[in-house]
Amino acid sequence: MGLGAYVAVSGALFALGVITILARRNVIYILMGIEMILNAANLNFVAFNRFGSMQLDGQMFAIFVIILAAAEAAVALAIVLNVFYLFDSIKPSEADLLRE
Amino acid sequence: MSLAFDPAVDFALLLAVPGLPLVGYVLQIFLRKNLPHGDKLLTAGMFVSMCLTLVLGAKALHAAHAGERFFHESAAHGLSFGWLYTKGTVPESANIVLGILYDPLGAAMLAVVGIVSFCVHLFSIGYMHGTKRYPIFFANISLFTFAMLGLVLADNLLVLFIFWELMGAMSYLLIGHFSHDPSQPFFHRWATWASKKAFLTTRIGDCLLFIGIFILWDKFHTLRFTELWAAARETVAANGGEFPAWLTWAGLCVFGGTVGKSAQLPLHIWLPDAMAGPTPVSAMIHAATMVAAGVFLLGRMYPLLSPDVLAVVTVFGASTALFAATIGTTCYDLKAVLAYSTISQLGFMVAAVGLGGVVAGMFHMTTHAFFKACLFLSAGSVIHGCHHVQDMRLMGGLRKKMPVTFACMLVCTLAIAGVPLFSGFYSKDKIIQAGFLRVGDIQTFDGWSVYALICLCLAAALTAFYMFRLVFLTFFGEYRGNLKEHRYSAMLAAEGVEGPDPNEHAEHDEPSHDAHGAHGQDEHGHGGHAEHGGHAHHAPTPAAAHVVHAEEHGHGHDDHGHHAHEPHESPLVMTVALAILGFLGVFGGHFWLTAPQTAWSGHPWFEALVSEQSLYGPEIAEWIAPEPVGEAVAHHAHLHEVAHHRAVLASLCVAGFGIFLAWFLYIRRKDLPARVVAFLGLGYTAVRRKYYVDELVDATVIRLTWVLVRVQKAFDENVVDGLVKLVGSTNKLGGNLAAWFDKVFIDGAVNAVAMASQVFGAAFRLVQTGRIQQYAAFAVGGAVLTAAWLILA
Numbered sequence: 001m002g003l004g005a006y007v008a009v010s011g012a013l014f015a016l017g018v019i020t021i022l023a024r025r026n027v028i029y030i031l032m033g034i035e036m037i038l039n040a041a042n043l044n045f046v047a048f049n050r051f052g053s054m055q056l057d058g059q060m061f062a063i064f065v066i067i068l069a070a071a072e073a074a075v076a077l078a079i080v081l082n083v084f085y086l087f088d089s090i091k092p093s094e095a096d097l098l099r100e
Numbered sequence: 101m102s103l104a105f106d107p108a109v110d111f112a113l114l115l116a117v118p119g120l121p122l123v124g125y126v127l128q129i130f131l132r133k134n135l136p137h138g139d140k141l142l143t144a145g146m147f148v149s150m151c152l153t154l155v156l157g158a159k160a161l162h163a164a165h166a167g168e169r170f171f172h173e174s175a176a177h178g179l180s181f182g183w184l185y186t187k188g189t190v191p192e193s194a195n196i197v198l199g200i201l202y203d204p205l206g207a208a209m210l211a212v213v214g215i216v217s218f219c220v221h222l223f224s225i226g227y228m229h230g231t232k233r234y235p236i237f238f239a240n241i242s243l244f245t246f247a248m249l250g251l252v253l254a255d256n257l258l259v260l261f262i263f264w265e266l267m268g269a270m271s272y273l274l275i276g277h278f279s280h281d282p283s284q285p286f287f288h289r290w291a292t293w294a295s296k297k298a299f300l301t302t303r304i305g306d307c308l309l310f311i312g313i314f315i316l317w318d319k320f321h322t323l324r325f326t327e328l329w330a331a332a333r334e335t336v337a338a339n340g341g342e343f344p345a346w347l348t349w350a351g352l353c354v355f356g357g358t359v360g361k362s363a364q365l366p367l368h369i370w371l372p373d374a375m376a377g378p379t380p381v382s383a384m385i386h387a388a389t390m391v392a393a394g395v396f397l398l399g400r401m402y403p404l405l406s407p408d409v410l411a412v413v414t415v416f417g418a419s420t421a422l423f424a425a426t427i428g429t430t431c432y433d434l435k436a437v438l439a440y441s442t443i444s445q446l447g448f449m450v451a452a453v454g455l456g457g458v459v460a461g462m463f464h465m466t467t468h469a470f471f472k473a474c475l476f477l478s479a480g481s482v483i484h485g486c487h488h489v490q491d492m493r494l495m496g497g498l499r500k501k502m503p504v505t506f507a508c509m510l511v512c513t514l515a516i517a518g519v520p521l522f523s524g525f526y527s528k529d530k531i532i533q534a535g536f537l538r539v540g541d542i543q544t545f546d547g548w549s550v551y552a553l554i555c556l557c558l559a560a561a562l563t564a565f566y567m568f569r570l571v572f573l574t575f576f577g578e579y580r581g582n583l584k585e586h587r588y589s590a591m592l593a594a595e596g597v598e599g600p601d602p603n604e605h606a607e608h609d610e611p612s613h614d615a616h617g618a619h620g621q622d623e624h625g626h627g628g629h630a631e632h633g634g635h636a637h638h639a640p641t642p643a644a645a646h647v648v649h650a651e652e653h654g655h656g657h658d659d660h661g662h663h664a665h666e667p668h669e670s671p672l673v674m675t676v677a678l679a680i681l682g683f684l685g686v687f688g689g690h691f692w693l694t695a696p697q698t699a700w701s702g703h704p705w706f707e708a709l710v711s712e713q714s715l716y717g718p719e720i721a722e723w724i725a726p727e728p729v730g731e732a733v734a735h736h737a738h739l740h741e742v743a744h745h746r747a748v749l750a751s752l753c754v755a756g757f758g759i760f761l762a763w764f765l766y767i768r769r770k771d772l773p774a775r776v777v778a779f780l781g782l783g784y785t786a787v788r789r790k791y792y793v794d795e796l797v798d799a800t801v802i803r804l805t806w807v808l809v810r811v812q813k814a815f816d817e818n819v820v821d822g823l824v825k826l827v828g829s830t831n832k833l834g835g836n837l838a839a840w841f842d843k844v845f846i847d848g849a850v851n852a853v854a855m856a857s858q859v860f861g862a863a864f865r866l867v868q869t870g871r872i873q874q875y876a877a878f879a880v881g882g883a884v885l886t887a888a889w890l891i892l893a
Contacts, residue, residue, distance in 0.1 A: 022877050030873075096870030 006047030014040035027080045027090040031073065038069045103162035105170065105202075107177045110159070113152050114174075114200050117210065118249035120149040121217075121242040128239035135235065142238045143221040146214075146245065153214035160207035164709045170207070171717065173255055173326060175199035180255075201255035201325060204709040205399055205462055209252045209392075212466045215684065216388035216473045217245040219677040223477050224380040226674035227484055231378075232281045240277070241384060244270040248389035252396065257313050257323040260397065264361070265306065267390055272299040274385070275377040287376055294376035301370035305360015309397075312353030315346060316404075329403040329720045336723075343406030351409035354401050355416075362394025362446045365420045369794055372439045379480030382435060386442040387473035395449045395465045402458045403720050411548045414454030418552035418559075421447030423791070425562035429569065430788045434479045434490050437570050441516065442472060444559055448531050451552050456544075456725070457534025458715075463689070463706045464527035471512040471524055471685035477678050478509035481670040482574060492570065497579040501667045504675040506575050508682035513571050515685045517564035518755040523689030525751065526704055532556055533747035540743050557754050564758025572766040579667070 013036055020033030042062040049058020084090050124142040128135055135141065163170035174180050180199035202210075220241065228237055247270055251263035276295030278287040317323055320331040336343055343351075358364065363371040371391070375382055385391065398405075398413070405413065424443035431437045445468050452461030483490055485502050499506045515524035535553035538544045669675070689704050712721035728736035765772050777784045786792065867878075 018880055022873055022880065092873050093871050095872075 003047060003051045006043060006050075010040045010043040010047065013037075013043065025091050025093065027083065027092055030092065031076050031080070034072070034076075035069060038065055038072075041065060103159050105159050105163065105172055107172065107174070107179065110156060110172075110202075111174045111177070111179050111200055113156060114202055114253060117149050117152050117156075117214070118246045118253065120145040121246040121249065125239050125243040125246060128235055128242065132235050138235050139221075139225050139238050142242050143218070143225060146218045146221045146242070149245075149249070150211075150214035150218040153211045156202070157207045157211035160202075160204050160709060161705060164204065164714070169714060169717075170204055170709075171714065172202045173199060174201075175255060175324070196256070196258055196323065198259050199255040199324075200253045202253065204714045205396075206252050208462075208466055208706060208709060209396060210249060212469045213245070213248050213252060213388045213392075216469055216681070217241075217248070217384065219473060219477065219681050220380045220384045221245075223383070223480065223674050223677040224378075226671045227380055227480055228378060232283065233277070237274075237277060237378070240270060240273050241381065244274060244384060244389060248393065251393055255324060255326075257316065257325070257328070257401075260400070261309065261313060264309070264357070264393060264397075267393060268299060268302050268306065268361075271302075271374070271385055271390055272296075274381040275374045277378055277381065278376065290373075291376040294370075294373035298370035298374050301367050302360040305357045305367055305394075307356075308353045308360070309357025312350045312357065315350040315353065319346060319350075325400055326717075328401075329716055332404045333720055333723050343408070347404065348406045348408050351401070351405040352412065354397065355405070355409060355413055358394035358398050358450065359416065360394070361397075362391045362450060363420075363443050364394075364416050364447065364450055365423060368420060368424065368443050369797060371443055372436055372790070375433070375435045375439055379435065379476060379483060382439070383473045383476035383480065386439065386476060388469040391442060391446055392465050392469060395446065395453070395461060398450065398453045399458055399462045399465075399715070402453060403716055403724050405453075410454045410456070411546070412454075414451050414548050414552045417447045417449070417451030417454055418555035419447070420444070421451060421559035422555040422562070423447075425559040425566065426787050427790050428566040429562055430784065431566075432492050434482065434492055434495075434570065434574065435476070437492075437566055438472070438475055438479055441475075441563065441567065444563060445472065445516070447559065448528065448556060451556060452531040452534055455531070455534040455538050455549060455552060457531055457537075459707060459710050459712065460527065460530035460534050462710060463530055463704075464524075466706060467515070467523040467527040467685075467689045470681055470688040471515040474508055474512040474678060474681035474685045475516065477674070477681060478505050478512065481505040481674055481678060482509075482667075484670050484674070485667040487667075492573040494580055495574045495667075496577040497575070498667055499575040501579075502575075502669045504669060505678060508678040508685075509575070510571060511682050512685040513567045515689075517567050517759060518560055518751050519759075520752065522686055523684075525755075526689040527706075528560060529747050529751045530707075532560070532751055533743050536743035536746045536750070537739060540746070541739050557750055560751065561754035561758040561761075564755045565762045568759050568762030569766055572762060576767060577770075 017033045017036030017040060020036060021030050024030055024033065042065050045058040045062045045065070047058075049056070052058070080090055083095050087095050089095075121142075124145040128138045128142060131138070160170045175197055180197045183196045183198050221238070224237065224241065228234055231237070244267065247263045247266040251260055251267065254260040254263060272295045274295075275298050276291045279289070279292035279295065282288055313323065316328060319335075320328060322328060322331065332347065335347065360367045371386070374385055377385070421444045424440045424447060428437050428440035428444060431440060445464070449461040449464050449468070452458070452464060482495065482498060482502065482505060485498070485505065486495060489495065511522065515522035518525045518528045532553070535549060535556055538546075538549040539553055670678075689706070712725045715721075716724070765776070789795070
């Protein structure tokens with residue numbers, strides 16, 4: 001199994017994440033889509049690190065991204081709670097105050 | 101108190117003389133009815149003013165008695181007010197400095213004005229009492245008096261002109277006094293019209309006078325009388341004893357002012373209509389003030405008048421004297437007779453100045469002021485007593501009912517008729533003497549003087565006639581006030597006269613008809629009568645006999661507790677004023693003043709006081725009336741004596757003839773006047789209608805003015821308005837163009853910008869949904885497109 005398989009899985013995962021973000025009507029799923037995109041990126045980091053000449057840079061970046069994803073999830077869930085308080089809903093189509 | 105003139109004190113007193121009436125005016129006009137006893141206060145102020153004039157006049161008499169020259173100019177004592185300084189452009193003398201000139205003529209005139217004005221004030225308290233605008237009336241006559249006193253004291257022509265104009269304005273207000281009083285049906289509108297007429301007519305003369313002043317200023321660079329006299333003398337001397345033409349023109353222009361103010365021939369028309377004013381105003385205007393101002397001006401300007409001007413003055417004066425006297429014989433309105441008598445007497449004064457008798461003219465002005473004021477006030481008293489009848493045909497037999505008035509009127513009639521021992525005789529005699537002196541001396545003989553002499557003698561005879569006609573009609577015979585209306589109407593119809601005033605002006609007829617109609621309706625009513633009687637008593641001088649007739653039918657409107665039809669004597673305040681003036685009317689020409697060195701010189705006070713020497717100074721007097729020297733002295737004295745004898749003889753004859761004629765026609769043979777009228781026919785009608793002068797003026801001057809006005813109106817409407825409209829429409833066109841451009845291009849550009857932003861805004865609004873998923877879709881779409889473009893490229 002060469003690099004191509006890793007990149008293919010990563011690309012599929014990224015595409016699924018993007019579709020989840022664009023298509024789902026629930027903020028929670030959108031957060032999950034973001035996680036999927038982040039992990040697609042992590043998979044790329046790790047795969048390129050394994051097949052490239054670099055030492056542990058890719059792994060280090062992957063760990064960094066996981067930590068960042070945890071922080072992001074915490075902040076994002078707080079935002080989601082506030083959105084729920086504000087709009088009585090967690091549907092992104094109803095939180096359209098940005099139009100103003 | 102010393103009788104010598106003290107410049108330090110006396111100039112201040114002279115300022116106070118016109119100052120007191122002025123203060124009275126200011127108080128009265130601003131406080132109106134809030135000034136308690138304003139009438140009595142103003143009369144008291146006038147009394148103080150009069151006393152001052154008498155005290156100061158006594159100083160002048162004292163100086164004349166001592167043979168000293170009495171001539172005081174405040175400017176000579178440094179007591180003057182610099183007004184206009186034009187230094188630098190013209191000689192230094194061209195500054196206009198206001199000051200007081202107090203000379204014998206001024207002293208005499210000031211005293212006369214003071215006395216007459218006081219008497220008029222006093223009389224007005226009784227006469228005007230209870231009328232509308234009573235305080236305003238007192239304020240106005242006070243300012244009028246102020247103007248005349250100021251005019252007499254003026255030391256230069258410009259100040260004189262200022263007061264002259266002030267008097268014109270005040271005469272307008274006073275003649276039109278009743279124009280604010282709708283309770284005077286007849287006077288109400290006549291007064292409006294008459295005051296306008298008086299103002300406009302005198303304005304013509306004033307314009308001429310102002311032109312004369314301009315000429316004198318331009319040539320002499322001064323307007324002070326003393327400097328003018330000296331300058332004229334030098335100019336004439338430098339011109340070889342001849343008057344330069346421009347000086348003659350200036351003299352004619354100045355005389356034009358006199359013609360307007362003193363009601364000489366072409367401009368006399370305002371004076372009879374000035375009767376529309378209250379009777380005290382008539383007495384004021386026609387005796388001591390206003391009309392006297394014109395004659396006074398001639399006295400002041402006499403040295404500047406060239407022989408040519410004097411010839412014109414003579415002809416105008418003499419013609420006016422005769423002309424007005426003939427009209428006076430035909431009037432039936434009590435006041436109209438006196439008005440024409442005034443014009444006639446003014447003609448005497450003017451002619452006297454023209455004939456070289458300037459002293460005689462001024463003398464007649466003073467005596468006339470007394471007896472004419474008395475005559476007018478007596479007439480006022482009669483009108484008051486007869487409940488505002490003015491038509492002499494409705495009087496008669498008032499002798500016993502109004503004894504004081506009768507006595508005053510009689511003595512003043514004797515005075516004006518020229519009966520010896522009465523003041524008028526002396527002054528009129530002097531005028532006729534001046535005429536005889538001119539005609540009797542071969543060196544001064546000319547046709548104009550002969551014409552003037554004949555006119556004056558005839559006028560004197562007519563004066564005696566119409567004045568005694570007035571007295572006989574008014575005071576003798578039976579009381580005719582109870583004539584039935586139809587009889588009176590028939591009388592008027594026979595006369596061809598609609599109203600009591602023979603002024604056939606459209607504006608006259610209307611109100612009198614109104615009055616007639618209004619009272620005719622009241623004839624059998626009662627409510628109307630009470631009101632009518634109430635105002636008729638207080639309303640002074642409604643000439644409208646119609647009003648009186650309505651009163652005839654009304655009963656029980658009795659204010660005084662006796663029958664309203666019965667004439668009654670006027671109250672004390674009026675008769676006192678009459679008595680003062682009556683006394684002066686008799687003795688005003690007397691008060692013989694003897695110089696100590698000549699024992700009994702036989703000069704009345706005025707002649708002792710005023711002479712060419714005392715008026716203009718020895719140099720000017722020598723120039724205008726050279727003293728004879730050597731052999732000529734005896735000749736001169738002889739001429740004077742001859743002229744004196746002829747004048748006395750002529751005066752006595754004409755006065756006697758006039759009085760006899762009046763007695764014969766109106767006492768002895770009462771049927772004769774009608775036959776004389778019938779005999780004269782058209783000639784009588786012409787005189788009765790005042791020679792159609794008013795009609796002539798209507799047909800010429802007024803018609804011409806109207807034509808001019810119409811032409812100007814047409815010009816204004818077509819040319820001036822056309823130009824204005826053209827400019828207007830051009831502007832409008834330009835405006836429309838600009839508006840179109842503005843709308844299409846400017847507004848278009850602005851709107852286009854606005855619309856563009858709207859369109860863009862609308863487009864962008866579609867994208868800006870606020871949905872983050874949509875935004876993300878765009879971002880992804882963009883990324884995909886970019887990636888596709890990168891891969892494909």
